[in-house]
Amino acid sequence: MTDVLDPPVVAAHGDHDDEHEEHHGPTGILKWMTTTDHKVIGMSYTVTAVIMMVIGGALAEIIRAQLTTPNNSLVSFAQFNELFTMHGSVMIYLFVGPFAFGALANIIVPIQIGAPDMAFPRLNALSYWLYLTGSITMLSGFFVAGGAANFGWVAYAPLSNSINTPGAGADLWIGGLLLTGFSAIFTGVNLCATIFYLRAPGMTMFRMPIFTWNLLVTAILILLAFPVLTAGLIMLYCDRHFGTHIFTVPGGGVPVLWQHIFWFWGHPEVYILALPFFGMVTEIIAVFSRKPVFGYKGMVFATLSIGALSLGVWAHHMFTTGVVLLPFFSIMSLLIAVPTGIKMFNWIGTMWRGEVWFSTAMLMAVGFLITFLIGGLTGIYLASPPLDFFTHDTYFVVAHFHSIVMALVMGAMGGLYYWGPKITGYLLNETIGKIQFWFLFIGTQVFTLPMYLLGLRGMPRRIPVYPLHPSWQFLNQLSTVGAVLVGVSTVAFMVNIVYSWKKYPAGDNPWDGHTLEWFTTSPPPHHNFYRLPQIRSERPTWDYNHPGHTAAEHGHHADHHPEHHDEVPVV
Amino acid sequence: MSKVFHVEPPALSPQGVSDRSRRWRRVRRIVALPVAALALAGCTVPTFGAAPGATTSSRSTYHLWQGFSIGAVIVGGLTLVLILWAVFAYRRKSDRIPKQSQYHIPLEMTYTIIPILIVLGLFAATMVVENKEVANPKTTVTINVNAFQWGWKFTYPGQNVVVVGQTTQDPIMVMPVDTNVHINLTSSDVIHGFYVHAFNFSRYALPGVLNQFTLRAVNTGTYDGQCTQLCGLYHSLMVFRVKVVSQSQYTAWLTGNANVSAALAAQAATKQQTSSIVPTKPAKSEGNN
Numbered sequence: 010m011t012d013v014l015d016p017p018v019v020a021a022h023g024d025h026d027d028e029h030e031e032h033h034g035p036t037g038i039l040k041w042m043t044t045t046d047h048k049v050i051g052m053s054y055t056v057t058a059v060i061m062m063v064i065g066g067a068l069a070e071i072i073r074a075q076l077t078t079p080n081n082s083l084v085s086f087a088q089f090n091e092l093f094t095m096h097g098s099v100m101i102y103l104f105v106g107p108f109a110f111g112a113l114a115n116i117i118v119p120i121q122i123g124a125p126d127m128a129f130p131r132l133n134a135l136s137y138w139l140y141l142t143g144s145i146t147m148l149s150g151f152f153v154a155g156g157a158a159n160f161g162w163v164a165y166a167p168l169s170n171s172i173n174t175p176g177a178g179a180d181l182w183i184g185g186l187l188l189t190g191f192s193a194i195f196t197g198v199n200l201c202a203t204i205f206y207l208r209a210p211g212m213t214m215f216r217m218p219i220f221t222w223n224l225l226v227t228a229i230l231i232l233l234a235f236p237v238l239t240a241g242l243i244m245l246y247c248d249r250h251f252g253t254h255i256f257t258v259p260g261g262g263v264p265v266l267w268q269h270i271f272w273f274w275g276h277p278e279v280y281i282l283a284l285p286f287f288g289m290v291t292e293i294i295a296v297f298s299r300k301p302v303f304g305y306k307g308m309v310f311a312t313l314s315i316g317a318l319s320l321g322v323w324a325h326h327m328f329t330t331g332v333v334l335l336p337f338f339s340i341m342s343l344l345i346a347v348p349t350g351i352k353m354f355n356w357i358g359t360m361w362r363g364e365v366w367f368s369t370a371m372l373m374a375v376g377f378l379i380t381f382l383i384g385g386l387t388g389i390y391l392a393s394p395p396l397d398f399f400t401h402d403t404y405f406v407v408a409h410f411h412s413i414v415m416a417l418v419m420g421a422m423g424g425l426y427y428w429g430p431k432i433t434g435y436l437l438n439e440t441i442g443k444i445q446f447w448f449l450f451i452g453t454q455v456f457t458l459p460m461y462l463l464g465l466r467g468m469p470r471r472i473p474v475y476p477l478h479p480s481w482q483f484l485n486q487l488s489t490v491g492a493v494l495v496g497v498s499t500v501a502f503m504v505n506i507v508y509s510w511k512k513y514p515a516g517d518n519p520w521d522g523h524t525l526e527w528f529t530t531s532p533p534p535h536h537n538f539y540r541l542p543q544i545r546s547e548r549p550t551w552d553y554n555h556p557g558h559t560a561a562e563h564g565h566h567a568d569h570h571p572e573h574h575d576e577v578p579v580v
Numbered sequence: 581m582s583k584v585f586h587v588e589p590p591a592l593s594p595q596g597v598s599d600r601s602r603r604w605r606r607v608r609r610i611v612a613l614p615v616a617a618l619a620l621a622g623c624t625v626p627t628f629g630a631a632p633g634a635t636t637s638s639r640s641t642y643h644l645w646q647g648f649s650i651g652a653v654i655v656g657g658l659t660l661v662l663i664l665w666a667v668f669a670y671r672r673k674s675d676r677i678p679k680q681s682q683y684h685i686p687l688e689m690t691y692t693i694i695p696i697l698i699v700l701g702l703f704a705a706t707m708v709v710e711n712k713e714v715a716n717p718k719t720t721v722t723i724n725v726n727a728f729q730w731g732w733k734f735t736y737p738g739q740n741v742v743v744v745g746q747t748t749q750d751p752i753m754v755m756p757v758d759t760n761v762h763i764n765l766t767s768s769d770v771i772h773g774f775y776v777h778a779f780n781f782s783r784y785a786l787p788g789v790l791n792q793f794t795l796r797a798v799n800t801g802t803y804d805g806q807c808t809q810l811c812g813l814y815h816s817l818m819v820f821r822v823k824v825v826s827q828s829q830y831t832a833w834l835t836g837n838a839n840v841s842a843a844l845a846a847q848a849a850t851k852q853q854t855s856s857i858v859p860t861k862p863a864k865s866e867g868n869n
Contacts, residue, residue: 387652
């Protein structure tokens, strides 16, 4: 790739030895294994995370199949506990998280800020290999005697101690989570350093695209939250094997302490998962509406306040323990609705009076808006302790976070359709994409909405049978139908990848994009740019392509009108 | 509970209005709206999928649920209309580049301030109900509820009555109607969830922690209860029932079961240690002890 350079370009912050290595280094699989290129690592992350999504989805389909009749014996009680534990763990720890801050972030953030690579390319490679190793470690639990971890993805003490959950599956779960946790921490360090230090000249903080802003806040949250989880996991391991009594009552320990530690990580984690997808959706909506992000600065402040508030709400998962201060955590949790609402209205405002092009990516973004609206509103109920007493640990909660996470999945799919062409050079088929969208969107509502009703009728979480309540059967079956529809959408996605393989060349800028990644080639060269436009707003590529249409405030044009050939070589 | 947070509900406090500024009054009026809607609407508003339930606090929870749902339907409906309007009205019709508007400060202020007011209203309503629920009124009846893998033990202190049942045995907690019943909730092993759907209420049974709350049933009847917090293999079978009876029936039940249940308890205790529990398929009819 780099030998087409004319004249030879030295990347602004590149490592000379690295570049030299790429010229004469290994090829094929060895090249992939030794690469430090953020785009290759990002693709590895993407492929691994999508495989995890398929595995987690398959586990979910078995769970849904088991629940179609009140006394089904498709799987045993023990297997069922493994299934939902690993479904949750794979989806949260191995799919949504790594996809959010490892996959598209890794590929796009450096290009969006005009950087040649991440700040620490070798650390970035280490992140990926830790993630892959951790994933395999956690999943290998299925192949050991006693089976995989079976204490739920939250691993509440003392159920997770060595008396109640003996067996290697639980230890592999802890080990796998430690490894992926370190992977996340290193990615957090890398993203912070990259965003703070490798921005191209002219790319001030308030000219950063919203996606990059969201990843910055995500990275900061990772650095604040993940080390706490790591510490907690080590404590749990010590309790299991070294005779400590941190979470066990007989030795003077406190079981609820685990919940504090877990949720101190776990609630920021919700936003660590969500913010990158908020960013993706923001970019998609702006580009396909041909308008700047409405209320850009408000959006940034909303993201910052979500990040700040998310550190003070963890005990809303613990209202029913009876040992937390209810009013504080209630008001903090309710307040998060405010910046989230600002984002929602900014997204609508971005579409308002635009020219909205419903490509698959944009459909996914709109699907995200509607699904996230449902999940967000039902989340407000759960911030109120009396209503949480009513719905806690019932299917209402399951429905709530599945609305949220399925919205994120739509964001992820939108991101893949939007940025996939940039990184592969080829578009995906739009017709199959739209079929995929409708299965995903309708399937999501069909599988989550009955769960809300089940919760209100008293169905608890994590039960394989409900012999005393045959009346729950119909809603469970409906939910299963929805889960199958979502499964079909995943198959459609796979079919689309195969069908569209190197079929539709994308060109550099297929969507008339706004940000720097659309200024370079598809796929970008080794160190991303041969040249950069002048960066005078958060939309340098748009400003370059549409010099007469820069963002206006209250209907007035902004001061600067970049000239058409306003570009600088990367030296 | 000691953590009672005293908030004067804005809608319900008549004094202190005159000396406040006009703006603050307007804020209070907006905050008061959901509370007032709650108080006025009562049972005429839709259920939104919930039920009033059988205790005093289940009813206030239900009304709070209705209040939140009214807010959610209004806000959610409005937002959905805006999304759909944007989707259908602004479909791309040409290659025209639309006006590149980016900021509208008054509009942005509006959709920042209104949600804050809504949130404060929801919080005020929450506090009113929560203070009622966590209050510790005078009680005459006490039941010690102990959760274990995988069953429940209901002890009536001073009455020599113990009810124990595990998995399919479906133990019954008998309590009198229209009486404040004090519950002492504990766990012998892992964390369990004491959940009675008809009470719209759940609370963790924690090892090493005594959780206390008050139930006041307003309807007689038998209600399903179930463990809601994953507690191991037979979590799904850890069911119980709550039977709310009249005061006289309750007294009769206590005297009639004083000795029987003691024997049952001893029997269950030995069973608990020795038997490996293999659940049979439980049916609604069996398990009355």
